[in-house]
Amino acid sequence: MSEMSEQTTETADVQAFRSTDAPLTQDELARVIADDIAPGSFVNLGIGQPTTVSNYLSPEKKVTLHTENGMLGFGPQATGDQVDEDLINAGKIPVTELPGASYFHHADSFAMMRGGHLDVCVLGAYQVSATGDLANWSTGKPGAIPAVGGAMDLAIGAKDTYVMMDLFTKKGDRKLMAECTFPLTGVGCVSRIYSDKAVLLLDPSGVVTVRELHGLTFEELQDKHPDVRFEKAGA
Amino acid sequence: MSEMSEQTTETADVQAFRSTDAPLTQDELARVIADDIAPGSFVNLGIGQPTTVSNYLSPEKKVTLHTENGMLGFGPQATGDQVDEDLINAGKIPVTELPGASYFHHADSFAMMRGGHLDVCVLGAYQVSATGDLANWSTGKPGAIPAVGGAMDLAIGAKDTYVMMDLFTKKGDRKLMAECTFPLTGVGCVSRIYSDKAVLLLDPSGVVTVRELHGLTFEELQDKHPDVRFEKAGA
Amino acid sequence: MLEFVDTAAEAVSRITDGATVLIGGFGNAGQPMELIDALMDSGATGLTVVNNNAGQADAGLALLIKERRVAKIICSFPRQSDSWHFDEAYRAGEIELELVPQGNLAERMRAAGAGIGGFFSPTGYGTQLAEGKEVREIDGKHYVLESPIRGDFALIKAYAADPYGNLVYRKTARNFGPVMATAAAHTIVQVDEVLDEPLNPEHVVTPGIYVDTVVGIPTGSGVKEREEREALAAGRPKPCMATKTAAELAAQK
Amino acid sequence: MLEFVDTAAEAVSRITDGATVLIGGFGNAGQPMELIDALMDSGATGLTVVNNNAGQADAGLALLIKERRVAKIICSFPRQSDSWHFDEAYRAGEIELELVPQGNLAERMRAAGAGIGGFFSPTGYGTQLAEGKEVREIDGKHYVLESPIRGDFALIKAYAADPYGNLVYRKTARNFGPVMATAAAHTIVQVDEVLDEPLNPEHVVTPGIYVDTVVGIPTGSGVKEREEREALAAGRPKPCMATKTAAELAAQK
Secondary structure: OOOHHHHOOOOHHHOOOEEEOOOOOHHHHHHHHHHHOOOOOEEEEOOOHHHHHHHHOOHHHOOEEEEOOOEEEEEEEOOHHHOOOOOEOOOOOEEEEEEEEEEOOHHHHHHHHHOOOOOEEEEOOOEEEOOOOEEOOOOOOOOOOOOOOOHHHHHHHOOEEEEEEOOEOOOOOEOEEOOOOOOOOEOOOEEEEEEOOEEEEOOOOOEEEEEEEEOOOHHHHHHHOOOOEEEEOOO | OOOHHHHOOOOHHHOOOEEEOOOOOHHHHHHHHHHHOOOOOEEEEOOOHHHHHHHHOOHHHOOEEEEOOOEEEEEEEOOHHHOOOOOEOOOOOEEEEEEEEEEOOHHHHHHHHHOOOOOEEEEOOOEEEOOOOEEOOOOOOOOOOOOOOOHHHHHHHOOEEEEEEOOEOOOOOEOEEOOOOOOOOEOOOEEEEEEOOEEEEOOOOOEEEEEEEEOOOHHHHHHHOOOOEEEEOOO | OOEEEOOHHHHOOOOOOOOEEEEOOEOOEOOOHHHHHHHHHHOOOOEEEEOOEOOOOOOOHHHHHHOOOEEEEEEOEOOOOOOHHHHHHHHOOOOEEEEOOHHHHHHHHHHHHHOOOOEEEOOOOOOHHHOOOOEEEEOOEEEEEEOOOOEEEEEEEEEEEOOOOOEEOOHHHOOOHHHHHHHEEEEEEEEEEEOOOOOOOOOOOEOHHHOOEEEEOOOOOOHHHHHHHHHHHOOOOOOOHHHOOHHHHHHOO | OOEEEOOHHHHOOOOOOOOEEEEOOEOOEOOOHHHHHHHHHHOOOOEEEEOOEOOOOOOOHHHHHHOOOEEEEEEOEOOOOOOHHHHHHHHOOOOEEEEOOHHHHHHHHHHHHHOOOOEEEOOOOOOHHHOOOOEEEEOOEEEEEEOOOOEEEEEEEEEEEOOOOOEEOOHHHOOOHHHHHHHEEEEEEEEEEEOOOOOOOOOOOEOHHHOOEEEEOOOOOOHHHHHHHHHHHOOOOOOOHHHOOHHHHHHOO
C-alpha cells in the first residue's frame, strides 16, 4: 500500500483562488469536499448533509469511514436483507460492513476521536467564527431541550474539522461570524468552511483565506462580513 | 453458579483468637491464606512466596487468577510441550490457560486492578505499618537501582491486599512497624498480614487485631512491638 | 459472584429505590429492552439513569420516565423526535438532566471502572457544558476536569455469555456495554445465547470479572450468523471470511 | 498512511536521532526483537525509550543501551538479574531513568492515545515516585496527577495483520502493544503472519487506523495453533473449543 502516498492529490492549501458564477449545488459541494480528502484517510461524516460526501469517495481512494458508535469501515446504507438492527451508524441508520472493518466500544471509539487519529471530520454548523469556533449543537432558545450527542467530541477530535453548510441562512442571515452568538460546540476547532458560495480556510489569526467563490464576488463577501478580514488564496 | 454464595466459608473477621505452639511452615501459611479466599474470587498472587497460595486453591473453589501482563484464568506452570513463549505470568514463568480464560492489554489489565475489581491481592513485604502502609519495592539503599514494576498498582488495587511474610527478618528485625522506615509502596493499603508467627488484621486506626499466634505468645508479640497496640480477635 | 438466572424479573430484583443504573445501548442496538421492561415492572423508583438518550416513543426507558420513576438522567442526547415522555417530564421540572458530551460520558464511566479519580478532557472546553468546571491549559491546549460516573447497577445487552460470564457482543451493539460493565458495582447482562463452552480467550470482549448476573433472552440478534453456521455444520457452503479466526486465515495460506 | 515493507531495516528507517520510541513486550512475549535489532543497525541515537524493562542480557534493548544510544529510558522495572548493560550505564550516569509504576506507564500511554491531558491516579500516592507531583483528595481518596506519554514511534509485535492493518495478538504477548499503537505518531509492527484476507471485524484488537508500517517476520509464535488448523483443514481431529467463535458455539447447541 506504500504506493498510495504517490496518489495524494494536490492539497487545497496550495490551490490558488478561483471563482464561478453560480453557487454550488449540494452535490457539487459534496464532491469538492470528497476531492480534498486524501487517499487512505480515516474520516467521520456528521449526520445530515455531511453524509452525502460519501457518495463521492471512490473505492480506489480507500477512505475508511468512522462512526462514533464503535466502528471503522462501514459501507452504504443497508437495504432489504442486509438490514441488521445491530449494525447502525451514528444517525441510527442501518449500514453495511466493508472488508477491513472493525468494531470497538464507545470509550475506545471516542478515544480514537479525541486522540486525533481521524484525519478529517465533516460537520454541519449554525455558525462558525473567523477563528474557527463552531456552534452547531444549540440555538440557545429559552425553553428548548438541550442535546449535544457526540458533537463536542467530534468538533475537537479530528486532525481537520471541516464545516459543510450554506454561507447564509434561508432568511439571509450570515453564518460566518467574527464571534458566534449561538452557544459554542468547540473553540478554534474548524479549519475550513465548505459552503455553497465559498470555500474558506480558517486560521487562529482570524484572517480568512478565500479559496473559492461561487455566485458571489470577493467584494460582496467582504460587504456581507465587514468585521472579518479576507484574503484571496495564493495572493 | 448462584449456589456458590452458600458455600462461602466463615470469614476470618469473625474468627476468635487462637494460638499454637509452633510457627507455621510456608506451606501451612499458604493453606491458611487459601482457606480465607472466598469461592469465586478473582485473585492476584505476587511473585515469589505468594505464588504458593495457588497450590491450595481447589478447582471446586473456582478462584480465577489474574496476572498483570494481561490475563485472567491462568493455570499451573507449563511443562514440556505446554510451554508457549507467548503465555507467561508476571514472573515471566510459562503458564497454562484454563477454560474461561481471557486476554486483554496492559491498560485494561491495570484498569481492572486499579478499579478495585480484584477481590484479593497477596504480596510479599519488607515492612508493613500498623495502619496498613506497605513497603515492598525498595530497601532505600543508596546506589541501588530502583525498580517498581506493578507493585504500587497491586498494593492499592484489590478490594483486600494481604501481605504474606515472615514476622521477623532472618536477623531478627521486626517487619511490622508503627511507621515503615523503608520507602513506601502504598499508604494504608494492607488489610491483613499472614506471617509464620501471627495472622494480623489491620485497621486505619492502627489497632492491630491478632487472629492467630503460632510459636509466640501475645505478651511476646507486644514486647517485640512496644509501639503497636494489639487486641485479641473476638475479645 | 456470578449467577445465571432464568428471568429478566429475577435479574433486576436487587435494584432498589434511589439506585444509579447505567443502561447500555445506542438507538436500539445493544439496548437491554427486556431488562428495562423488568425494571419497570419491579417498581423501583427515584432512579438515576445513565444512558446515551432519554427514551424513545412508548417503550423501555421512555415508560420509566413517563411513570416518573427516574429522578435524574445523565445522557448526551435527550431530545429526539419521539422523546415526548422525557420532554414532558423535563418541561414540568419533574426530572433532573445532566447533559454530557457523548465521549465524556463514555470516558467518565471508563474512569470509574479504571479507578481514575478524574481526567482532563479537551471536549467541551469553552462551552456551556464546561461552566463551573475546573479548566487547565496543558502543553498549549485547553482541558476540562471531568469526574468518574459510577453505577450501582449496569443493565446491558451482549450477544453471548460463556459459563464463566465472559461476554461477546455483535457489531455496533457493543457500544456502551463493555464500559458500563466495568463502571457498576453489579452488572446485569441479557444475552441472546448462553453458551455451554468457554469462548475463545482471545475473543472475549468483557471478561467475566465484570459480570454478576446473566439472563438468556433470545431476541433475534445474530440469527443470520447462526443460520450460516448451521449450514456450515451441515456441510453446506463455506463460511464467509468474516467468521474465520486469525489462525484459520493463516493456516489456509 | 499504511505501508507493508519487506524488511525490518526498512520498517525502522524513519526513526531519527533523538526520537521517543515506545517498545512493546513484557519479558520476551510481544517483544519486537527483530525491529529492535534493526533499530540498532540503523545507527539512530540519543533516543528516549519507553519499555517495561531496561533490556536483558546481550540482546535487543540491552545492546542499544550498551552502545549508549539511549539517552533516557522510561520504564517500571529496570533492575533484573541480567540487566548488566543498563546497570553499568546507569551507575556511570550515562542514561537518564524515569521510573514509573507499571499501571501508570500503561495508563499514561493510553491517555496520550485517547487525547486526555492528564489524569488522577491513586497509584504511587504517598511514595517517592509521586514526589513533586500534584496530589488531590477526591471523595476521600488520594490521587496523583499523571501526564500522557507520547511516542514519535512505536515498535510492537503482533501475531497477524490483515491487508487493512488490523491486528490480532497471541495470548499474553498482547500486553503493551495495543496501547503503544495508539500513543505513537507512527506505529511500526512486526507480525508473524501477513494475511491475505480481512480479519473478523469482531476479533480485531488494534484497528488499522493505529498502524502505519507492517513487516512480516515469522518468529514461530502461534506455530502450534497453525498446525492444529492445518490438521483440521486436512480433515483430522476436531478443533479445540478455544478456537471457535461465539457463533459457532451457538450453532452447535
